[in-house]
Amino acid sequence: MxxxxxxxxxxxxxxxxxxxxxxxxxxxxxxxxxxxxxxxxxxxxxxxxxxxxxxxxxxxxxxxxxxxxxxxxxxxxxxxxxxxxxxxxxxxxxxxxxxxxxxxxxxxxxxxxxxxxxxxxxxxxxxxxxxxxxxxxxxxxxxxxxxxxxxxxxxxxxxxxxxxxxxxxxxxxxxxxxTQSKKLQGLGAPAESVRIASLNTLKQGSASPERAPLIKQMFEFADADIFCFNEELDEAKFRNSFQAVVPNEVADTKNVHWSATCAIVSRFPLTPLDFRCREAAALIELPSGKSIVVASVHFKCCGFTGSREDQRRIEEVNELLSDLQRVRSGEFGEKAAAAGIVVLGDFNLVGSRKPLDLINEAGLTDVMLTCPVDGSAMTWQGVSPRESFWPGRLDYVTLDLQRLKWTGGFVINSEQFRQVTLGPEIDTPASDHSMLVVDVKPLL
Structure with a gap:
């Protein structure tokens, strides 16, 4: 396509x-x-x-x-x-x-x-x-x-x-x-790269009649190979509604995995990984014969450094890293053990930096994705004018750069998406989060 x-x-x-x-x-x-x-x-x-x-x-x-x-x-x-x-x-x-x-x-x-x-x-x-x-x-x-x-x-x-x-x-x-000027510039995935798009859909956005069409437009805009979700709160509802937000040629796929409000939908064969941390993780086998492991995560919300919420985020990351050690030890098979790992989603990093530090120390590097509209790395903004929290960066992508090459990507929210595509004014945002788009090329 x-x-x-x-x-x-x-x-x-x-x-x-x-x-x-x-x-x-x-x-x-x-x-x-x-x-x-x-x-x-x-x-x-x-x-x-x-x-x-x-x-x-x-x-x-x-x-x-x-x-x-x-x-x-x-x-x-x-x-x-x-x-x-x-x-x-x-x-x-x-x-x-x-x-x-x-x-x-x-x-x-x-x-x-x-x-x-x-x-x-x-x-x-x-x-x-x-x-x-x-x-x-x-x-x-x-x-x-x-x-x-x-x-x-x-x-x-x-x-x-x-x-x-x-x-x-x-x-x-x-x-x-x-003065700002539109200028043609490619944002497509580079050759031989796998494109992953991720979105916190805000309280089961795939089942929202008002927001699902806009989410679908954004996912079509990304034209990804793998689609990751956060805040899809109910598994049965998600399995009945994800077809409404992914591109048409992916809608009938059987390559779907949901766990604990997170989900992964893939164009390519997908094997769910039974992580104890309950984040959605899967082995995805690519047409090239290579594989990647993708974990769609949504860590504990809110708080500040040292708070109970912050401590829980740290615990969740340690639980995830324990599962990734199981991957590397071969518990999920040789393909998973050798595959490059992508962990992405809503990190809710509003407390200490410790959760991200732990992930980095485990060999996953956070990569900076910015918006083609204003160059910022913001990934969240409140949908209500009365929201007390101002925009910030809550969503991250971390990669195993020993087994994967980072080849591109960007972030964009639904209002910025409208500006880029010159679409109609948007009354209801797709979500309070931006869509993450990252391109990776397996090295092994």
Whole structure:
């Protein structure tokens, strides 16, 4: 089948010349290597904080009305959640006409204060997001002030308050809007690669009359060989509804495995692996004669570093790694023992980084997938304007790079999918998660 993505993608033109502080936009992917010394805008003494957020260095970059910030916290913590003893950190953005935007990180709220009123602003109106979502001591975030009718040259001032504050506000100039242009660029799977698409379908999305057609369009867009699912809560419902969301030529396949809300559907022969951890795992035999093992996982939700939820995620990962050791020991046969392993899905990595560290230490490398629309690595955003959690990266792909070559991939949510395909406005998102698409080539 001809790959549908070959003629579809977005590329962007460089921003026009602009005031000081404006360079190319930061790609919000958690890779801090893009930041330079020229972005450094403020320093603050270590040890002067009254809570856990102790700033020492702040960097900023402007692209049009978008502001990108990088700051450290000394302590390793989660921005969005933690104990009350941590306190909070508020970012205040002073704008023309006595407008002030107040973003409370632990309060998970954004308020617009004007002389007339105080209004709650949804995260989507600000395109607000930050990475990493797991606990760290160095973060980057993005906010867009386009909704406030700012013009090139307008001045804004940034301050922090709460746990720590800076001696002086940070003054920035709004730049001219960058021009974006569609440009043909292939996103199809490279030759001899296997394409895997994965989606947390949000509470049995395959059985949703409103969302299933859009999920199917996204899976057709991916044109994958293997389709992985999270949050398909009921096995009987899934087996009756998965045909509605996979491409037509896969709908009658018998290569289906469901376990504990996760599932795998394959174009190629699939043998379920009876994992004790209850995540859906399968041996998939490829037309080339080679095989891969795919595990579709959905780890425990919510919490923060050190919380009970975080401890449970760590336990679940250890249970999975024990099962993968069984694979390597030959318990599931010689083909599985020799196969490259892919573990992907909703890691819910909102606590410590320990679950990912354990997987990496076991020989699986997490690969960075970014969106062709905005270059970000975000994989989750709330579907309600009242959602208190801002967008972050919850979904991961980890690969056995000794037996597999990573050849490509991307992430895309349903609104970005609409932009790329120039489809109709979407009233009901396909899910609160983005679709992961990864290409791998077996080496053995």
């Amino acid at each position: 001809t790959r549908l993505l070959t003629l579809l993608a977005f590329a962007f033109l460089s921003p026009l010349p602009s005031p000081a502080n404006e360079l190319s936009a930061i790609l919000l992917d958690g890779d801090l290597g893009e930041w330079t010394d020229a972005d450094h805008v403020a320093s603050d003494p270590v040890g002067d904080a009254i809570g856990a957020f102790d700033l020492s260095r702040v960097s900023a970059r402007v692209s049009g009305t978008q502001i990108f910030l990088r700051f450290d916290t000394q302590a390793t913590l989660n921005l969005q959640s933690g104990t009350e003893d941590d306190g909070t950190l508020r970012l205040l953005v002073e704008m023309p006409r006595n407008h002030e935007l107040a973003i409370d990180l632990r309060g998970r709220s954004a308020l617009l204060r004007t002389p007339e009123a105080t209004l709650t602003i949804p995260w989507s109106d600000l395109k607000f997001a930050s990475l990493p979502t797991f606990a760290a001591n160095d973060f980057e975030l993005r906010l867009d002030l386009k909704a406030f009718d700012l013009k090139a040259g307008d001045q804004v001032r940034l301050r922090f308050e709460g746990s720590d504050e800076l001696a002086e506000p940070i003054a920035l100039s709004i730049g001219r809007q960058a």
